[in-house]
Amino acid sequence: MTLHSSELLRQWSSIVGVAALAIAGEVLIASAMRDLGDLDNHRTGPGLKGFLGPVKAVLSSPKFLIGAFCMAFNFFAMLWALSIVDLSLAAPAIASLTYIGNAICAKLVLGENVDRRRWLAVLFVCFGVVLISR
Amino acid sequence: MKHALKPSQYAILITIMLTASVGDTLLSRGMAQVGQVDLHHLGLLWKALFNPFVISGIVLLIGFFASYMTALSWADLTFVMPATAFGYVVVALLSRFWLHEHLSLYRWAGILLIVCAVGFVAGGPSRTENPEEPHELGLMDSGAGR
Numbered sequence: 001m002t003l004h005s006s007e008l009l010r011q012w013s014s015i016v017g018v019a020a021l022a023i024a025g026e027v028l029i030a031s032a033m034r035d036l037g038d039l040d041n042h043r044t045g046p047g048l049k050g051f052l053g054p055v056k057a058v059l060s061s062p063k064f065l066i067g068a069f070c071m072a073f074n075f076f077a078m079l080w081a082l083s084i085v086d087l088s089l090a091a092p093a094i095a096s097l098t099y100i101g102n103a104i105c106a107k108l109v110l111g112e113n114v115d116r117r118r119w120l121a122v123l124f125v126c127f128g129v130v131l132i133s134r
Numbered sequence: 135m136k137h138a139l140k141p142s143q144y145a146i147l148i149t150i151m152l153t154a155s156v157g158d159t160l161l162s163r164g165m166a167q168v169g170q171v172d173l174h175h176l177g178l179l180w181k182a183l184f185n186p187f188v189i190s191g192i193v194l195l196i197g198f199f200a201s202y203m204t205a206l207s208w209a210d211l212t213f214v215m216p217a218t219a220f221g222y223v224v225v226a227l228l229s230r231f232w233l234h235e236h237l238s239l240y241r242w243a244g245i246l247l248i249v250c251a252v253g254f255v256a257g258g259p260s261r262t263e264n265p266e267e268p269h270e271l272g273l274m275d276s277g278a279g280r
Contacts, residue, residue, distance in 0.1 A: 029203060029206065030210075030211040033203055033206035034206070034207075037208075038207050038208045039203075039204050039208075075195075076179060079179060080172075082162070082165060083165075083170045084172065087162060095219075095222075099215060099219070102211060102212070102215060103212055103215070106210065106212045107212075110211060111262070112210045112262045113210075113262040114212050115258065117258050118212045118213075118254070118255055118258070120251070121215075121216050121250075121251035121254040121255045122212075124247045124250050124254070125215070125216060125219040127244075127247050128219070128222070128243075128246075128247030128248035128251065129219065129222055129244065130244070131240045131241065131243050131244030131247065132223075132226055132240075132241050132245065132248070133244075134238065134240045134241065134244075
């Protein structure tokens with residue numbers, strides 16, 4: 001019983017940990033991109049060379065770099081979590097937690113106008129993801 | 135205020151939907167081949183980086199990341215999120231019509247819910263308007279406002 005509950009605790013802490021990293025990364029990156037504005041306005045010219053402007057602008061944003069670090073860490077944490085939690089539980093649980101966390105942080109941290117239709121969309125996505133993974 | 139997205143912006147959202155789902159599927163297939171990774175076998179993570187499925191998954195996810203960031207530069211996080219969720223629908227539909235797998239009623243219900251969620255959000259504005267920010271249409275003279 002103790003073994004079972006400690007295993008359960010380990011599984012759920014890895015799920016919550018991976019979701020928390022994803023939320024931190026996505027909110028930081030969203031905030032960085034919001035600060036930069038439409039990337040088209042950073043283009044330095046036509047063609048492939050013109051993309052250097054947006055790339056430089058993105059890479060010189062500290063918020064983006066910390067967010068990207070969280071996402072990279074999240075990527076490896078996800079691989080690790082998938083080795084101790086079944087995909088059928090990990091994928092919908094992490095996705096749903098990340099969606100709810102993102103919506104809450106988008107409202108509180110980014111100041112986005114999360115209106116009724118967006119909350120409804122978050123709920124629908126969470127239930128939808130759980131149903132689709134069954 | 136409702137914004138009409140440009141065709142290139144729709145293309146970015148569609149790229150997000152496709153690359154995330156297919157990339158994740160490739161990664162999960164690759165990791166199944168690599169085997170169980172735990173704290174005592176962290177070397178397997180290095181080995182995973184040489185698996186063709188993991189490599190193609192990573193390439194697609196880099197494409198996803200680039201288009202995701204581009205979308206976030208002109209849209210809210212809560213606007214772009216349902217587009218990433220639509221990837222689940224893409225995977226389910228691919229498995230139904232390409233791999234001819236059976237989709238249970240639960241999965242169809244899940245698909246319906248996510249499609250509704252995308253519809254809810256897509257019907258609204260893509261960006262929260264803050265009065266102190268220059269309006270998107272006024273970007274031409276935004277230099278004067280800053």
